[in-house]
Amino acid sequence: MAEHFGLHPLAVEDAVHAHQRPKVETHGESLFVVLKTARYVDSDELVEIGELMVFVGSQFVVTVRHGEPSPLSGVRRELEAHPDLLSIGPSSVLYAVIDKVVDDYAAVIAGLAVDMDEIEAEVFSDQHANRAERIYKLKREVLEFRRAVRPLEEPVAQLASPVTGLPVDRRTEPYFRDVHDHLRRDIEQITGFDELLTNVLQANIAQLSMRDNQDMRRISAWVAILAVPTMVFGLYGMNFEHMPELGSRFGYPAVLAFVAVVCTGLYWRLRRAGWL
Structure with a gap:
């Protein structure tokens, strides 16, 4: 496929080996986009991070996915249900893929919010238990999620801006701006989660100290x-x-x-x- 579509060797190497930061690169008249996918495994309180690479040319779109998060089976059906958007071409496919990834972030945020509410209630309950291990584990997952999501803001902003000179159809700019707004909102929520977990951890430590003083x-x-x-x-x-x-x-x-x-x-x- 790389030979048939003339994909750049360095981009192909990145797509095969993965472990890349979210980015947008231009190779001649084609684009190479790296996305971080995510899903929340509620039973383990684990944010599972994957990678999705997208090659976009004037007549083709090639995706390479690493990991289970953000399957793309529904993206084609969604595009076919909107022929006006699909008629724009490969740029609309790129928008639909990024929109799918960002929508999945919202599901992860919802799962994290439920578990954070549980932890907060447990810390301030009458039960004398140390929740530090669970808090720290969830905080680590939030940090991993934040590192996956936050770097994507700049590439999406580039796709939504007419002054970057990227080879994308200008008719998709409003769609990319909408995705960018959702992404910024997600980043703000994730940052809020990190700060809240820090405060809850400090409160848990303070309560343990008070209980130790009372026991002494x-x-x-x-x-x-x-x-x-x-x-x-x-x-x-x-x-x-x-x-x-x-x-x-x-x-x-x-x-x-x-x-x-x-x-x-x-x-x-x-x-x-x-x-x-």
Whole structure:
């Protein structure tokens, strides 16, 4: 196919080996466009990233897809349902492919939004659980998604602009501008997700610190209460012969009453202070 359509060897090499950033390149009268595709695997909370390369000439469009996201089976049916758009030629096919990829971004954003709402509710719930691992994992997926989507903004802007000199039919400019608007909106939402996850992670850490402080105060309070009987009973457990209190008839109940009063007083004061 590369020989038949006269595709540039460097573009063909990029299409075969993949791992390219989103871009638009001109090779004579043809275009080479690299897109990042995406889909959200909800069961694993995973954003699966793929690549789609598009060769566009005056009489042909060749696509090379790596990965499962953004299948193009419905793009042809969609174009055939709009003969006015299809009559424009290969440029309309390029628009339809990019529009499909960007539409799939919206589905990924919707999936991420649901899981982020769940995480936010869990962090601020009464359940004492550490959600840091799930938050970090989702944040990493959002960053990967952002790196895939954000670089596409400039290539789409070039296709929508009449001053770039790219070999595309000018009648498709309004369509590319519409895609560019959707893409910018997606990028803003993804950036918002990243910031929100950062705030939720900080809130989760702050709550864990507060819970740790509360646990330490509670432990310290009980240690202080138990120190009183430990000290008193330890004193009378030394088995000395000459201890004045040992000869008292009411010594034993008096000591027990003293310990009980002191421990009760400490418990009451510490509870009022919020340590128990």
